Amino acid sequence: MSSAGGVRADHPELGREQEYVSKLYRRLDELRAQSSERLDTALRATGGTPQARSERETAITMYTDQLAHLSAVENGLCFGRLDFDSDERRYIGRIGIFDDDGDYEPLLIDWRAPAARPFYLATAASPEGVTRRRHIRSRNRTVVGLDDEVLDLNAARPGAHEEVTGEAALLAALDARRTGRMKDIVETIQAEQDRVIRSEPGGVLVVQGGPGTGKTAVALHRVAYLLYTYRQQLSTRVVLVVGPNETFLRYISQVLPSLAETGVLLCTLGDLYPGITARRLEPPEVAEIKGREVMTEVLAAAIRDQQRVPDKCFDLAIDGDVLRLDRAVCEDARAVARRSGKLHNLARPIFDTEIIHALSLQLADRIGSDPYADDPLGGDDAPGDPQILAEADLAEIRRELREEPEIQAALDWMWPILTPRQLLRGLYASDDRLATAAPQLTEAERALLRREPGGGWSPADVPLLDEAAELLGEDNRPVDALAEKRRRARIAYAEGALEIMSGSASLDFEDEAESEILAATDLIEAERLADRHAEEARLTPAERAAADRKWAFGHIVVDEAQELSPMAWRLLMRRCPSRSMTVVGDVAQTGELAGTTSWQRALEPYVDHRWRLAELSVNYRTPAEIMAVGAEVLAGIDPSLRPPRSVRHSGVEPWRLRVEPTRLDECLVDVVSREVAEVADGRIGVIVPAGREYELGRSVTKALPEAAVGDQPDLERRVVVLTVRQAKGLEFDSVIVVEPGLIAAESRRGRSDLYVALTRATQRLGVLHTRPLPAALEGLRPLAAGEPSRAG
Numbered sequence: 058m059s060s061a062g063g064v065r066a067d068h069p070e071l072g073r074e075q076e077y078v079s080k081l082y083r084r085l086d087e088l089r090a091q092s093s094e095r096l097d098t099a100l101r102a103t104g105g106t107p108q109a110r111s112e113r114e115t116a117i118t119m120y121t122d123q124l125a126h127l128s129a130v131e132n133g134l135c136f137g138r139l140d141f142d143s144d145e146r147r148y149i150g151r152i153g154i155f156d157d158d159g160d161y162e163p164l165l166i167d168w169r170a171p172a173a174r175p176f177y178l179a180t181a182a183s184p185e186g187v188t189r190r191r192h193i194r195s196r197n198r199t200v201v202g203l204d205d206e207v208l209d210l211n212a213a214r215p216g217a218h219e220e221v222t223g224e225a226a227l228l229a230a231l232d233a234r235r236t237g238r239m240k241d242i243v244e245t246i247q248a249e250q251d252r253v254i255r256s257e258p259g260g261v262l263v264v265q266g267g268p269g270t271g272k273t274a275v276a277l278h279r280v281a282y283l284l285y286t287y288r289q290q291l292s293t294r295v296v297l298v299v300g301p302n303e304t305f306l307r308y309i310s311q312v313l314p315s316l317a318e319t320g321v322l323l324c325t326l327g328d329l330y331p332g333i334t335a336r337r338l339e340p341p342e343v344a345e346i347k348g349r350e351v352m353t354e355v356l357a358a359a360i361r362d363q364q365r366v367p368d369k370c371f372d373l374a375i376d377g378d379v380l381r382l383d384r385a386v387c388e389d390a391r392a393v394a395r396r397s398g399k400l401h402n403l404a405r406p407i408f409d410t411e412i413i414h415a416l417s418l419q420l421a422d423r424i425g426s427d428p429y430a431d432d433p434l435g436g437d438d439a440p441g442d443p444q445i446l447a448e449a450d451l452a453e454i455r456r457e458l459r460e461e462p463e464i465q466a467a468l469d470w471m472w473p474i475l476t477p478r479q480l481l482r483g484l485y486a487s488d489d490r491l492a493t494a495a496p497q498l499t500e501a502e503r504a505l506l507r508r509e510p511g512g513g514w515s516p517a518d519v520p521l522l523d524e525a526a527e528l529l530g531e532d533n534r535p536v537d538a539l540a541e542k543r544r545r546a547r548i549a550y551a552e553g554a555l556e557i558m559s560g561s562a563s564l565d566f567e568d569e570a571e572s573e574i575l576a577a578t579d580l581i582e583a584e585r586l587a588d589r590h591a592e593e594a595r596l597t598p599a600e601r602a603a604a605d606r607k608w609a610f611g612h613i614v615v616d617e618a619q620e621l622s623p624m625a626w627r628l629l630m631r632r633c634p635s636r637s638m639t640v641v642g643d644v645a646q647t648g649e650l651a652g653t654t655s656w657q658r659a660l661e662p663y664v665d666h667r668w669r670l671a672e673l674s675v676n677y678r679t680p681a682e683i684m685a686v687g688a689e690v691l692a693g694i695d696p697s698l699r700p701p702r703s704v705r706h707s708g709v710e711p712w713r714l715r716v717e718p719t720r721l722d723e724c725l726v727d728v729v730s731r732e733v734a735e736v737a738d739g740r741i742g743v744i745v746p747a748g749r750e751y752e753l754g755r756s757v758t759k760a761l762p763e764a765a766v767g768d769q770p771d772l773e774r775r776v777v778v779l780t781v782r783q784a785k786g787l788e789f790d791s792v793i794v795v796e797p798g799l800i801a802a803e804s805r806r807g808r809s810d811l812y813v814a815l816t817r818a819t820q821r822l823g824v825l826h827t828r829p830l831p832a833a834l835e836g837l838r839p840l841a842a843g844e845p846s847r848a849g
């Protein structure tokens with residue numbers, strides 16, 4: 058493969074390409090004007106039948122989406138050209154554009170279309186008919202550079218990366234300063250990435266790759282590809298992307314919109330239980346226990362523990378009478394309800410029926426026993442029948458008993474209707490309940506789960522709440538009751554309207570067709586239709602999916618998936634019954650104690666061996682000098698793991714600087730200031746041990762007010778101080794790791810955390826420490842205070 062030697066601003070064909078690109082933009086403007094006109098028309102329309110109103114809503118949504126799509130592709134609309142040996146020429150871009158003047162020829166081919174594929178796959182060894190691949194660089198509609206690759210084996214340059222395509226454009230993208238927001242890579246997707254992106258949607262695809270291999274980028278482009286190729290199936294069922302934390306979601310949030318895809322639900326595990334935003338911080342050991350699969354049994358036992366019977370009996374004062382519920386009766390009722398196989402909340406009516414039946418017999422015995430039962434001559438009833446009450450009387454007694462507050466209170470105590478939150482809150486708040494429900498845990502582990510109500514939920518609580526919802530069964534009675542009340546109100550309104558109308562004008566309606574207009578059912582129907590359409594039009598499928606705990610997503614992408622606990626996997630699998638999933642991660646980077654170091658172990662319970670593995674092997678982020686340090690740490694985690702190969706060198710050796718503990722803050726400010734000067738308008742990440750971010754962050758922000766620190770630091774600031782957990786998945790031009798020894802010793806996954814910290818930089822890495830370094834870092838070049846940090 059040969060390249061013309063980089064993106065050239067003086068390419069002889071620049072002017073010709075500019076003409077073509079301008080034509081595309083003119084066409085884009087026309088398409089925008091068209092959509093905007095249609096949107097205007099739809100917005101101006103008013104009134105009409107419910108159907109017309111609903112059609113109008115649909116049109117408004119469609120044209121608004123179209124306009125959003127067309128604006129999203131403004132930058133870099135066309136970025137490539139393929140020349141074939143057949144003289145065919147194809148322009149590749151962010152969307153497909155056709156020439157509607159002529160014979161609908163494609164002017165621009167969507168990068169996701171099969172016809173665009175050679176742009177990513179063709180190589181000199183396997184050119185697929187392509188003779189030249191051209192990268193077109195533009196800024197604000199102006200073509201600023203071209204880079205040609207002639208796919209000719211004879212012209213292969215010695216030393217060129219045979220594994221990469223579009224090397225000049227790729228290196229330009231990799232060397233660019235970071236902005237705090239992830240960018241799309243549509244112009245320079247590499248062949249191994251392309252194969253993952255276009256892999257068929259069915260089944261579970263695991264994408265394993267070391268740091269910086271583009272897993273996140275690939276996962277997001279895969280979403281865009283799947284939506285393009287399987288739009289009908291996926292847009293209504295929604296694609297869910299799960300990321301490790303909110304900061305990360307903000308970091309990646311612009312990628313899909315820049316690819317003109319918006320109807321995707323991006324969230325963290327903490328957002329996956331509707332109505333809750335779980336952000337409570339808790340020690341990793343607590344999260345680890347909550348993530349264990351055994352928690353399913355614990356929750357089931359906690360529910361059984363709430364199905365109570367009195368120690369001896371309940372005496373219930375009813376209308377001056379005392380009814381007695383003894384333990385045996387309650388135990389029988391409980392056994393019947395449990396045997397029904399229904400979920401706890403749904404079995405409550407069965408339990409109620411049993412208890413009420415027992416009480417009604419007791420009452421009937423008192424008020425209705427036949428004094429002449431044994432007398433063959435006495436009474437109207439058959440001799441020998443001790444009960445003079447008829448079934449209707451008994452039914453009436455049962456109805457009355459059900460309404461008795463004292464009985465209701467007893468039933469609520471014995472078999473309470475529980476929400477998942479009540480169950481979990483009650484469990485955490487009680488040593489006794491924990492002891493009964495979780496004998497499998499040690500006392501110390503149970504003590505870790507113990508907490509007082511209040512203070513919000515943690516991400517690790519979410520799978521437990523979801524599991525509890527599954528085990529309890531949703532009790533929709535309050536919601537149903539409300540819906541029924543509203544329905545009745547609407548019917549009443551419709552009937553009222555009918556009365557008024559028929560009172561004033563119905564006498565004129567001889568014609569059947571016209572009188573039909575006034576049928577009450579029509580009015581009700583109209584009302585209902587209007588409500589439903591209004592409701593549906595207001596919510597997008599992604600919004601509806603977010604609000605529905607039982608939503609079955611069309612496809613789920615999990616990023617940093619190695620961090621998921623077994624309980625979190627259970628939740629995600631429930632949300633994806635089709636098992637159409639892309640699972641992206643690196644088992645060497647697992648930081649959560651409940652996370653996984655084996656994909657097989659994590660997935661086996663759900664798909665056994667039926668999952669596909671794709672491995673990414675090239676590191677696009679971290680230059681070779683830094684990756685060499687990472688590789689040393691990786692060897693300590695697991696000598697069998699291979700580090701990804703860096704695609705480039707930066708020429709900057711990572712450094713280390715040891716300082717006195719009392720001077721740590723001062724020296725940190727010093728080296729950060731130096732890095733600010735080094736990376737010009739780039740971004741600097743200061744990665745510190747957990748719990749030290751505020752203290753060290755304060756020192757940095759005092760000296761450099763533009764620095765950010767906090768639970769959700771603003772990544773667009775020049776300097777960001779954060780923990781490894783927060784830095785997961787992110788990258789910075791320059792990274793300073795503070796106290797790597799502490800990071801490595803912080804937990805039993807500490808070495809993986811250190812590996813993550815060291816592999817966040819795109820250009821420069823420094824290590825600042827007060828105590829001895831982990832052995833893997835001892836070989837770093839020492840930096841004397843005051844020495845400029847650039848090597849050589």
Ligand SMILES: Nc1ncnc2c1ncn2[C@@H]1O[C@H](COP(=O)(O)OP(=O)(O)OP(=O)(O)O)[C@@H](O)[C@H]1O
Nearest residue numbers: 242245246247268269270271272273274677678786
């Ligand atoms: N083909 C490509 N063209 C341009 N840039 C790329 C390409 N592939 C990856 N990159 C860039 O490399 C960097 C790392 O990518 P990404 O964050 O997706 O890696 P990752 O495998 O998810 O890393 P980690 O596991 O460390 O979180 C990003 O800046 C991304 O834009």
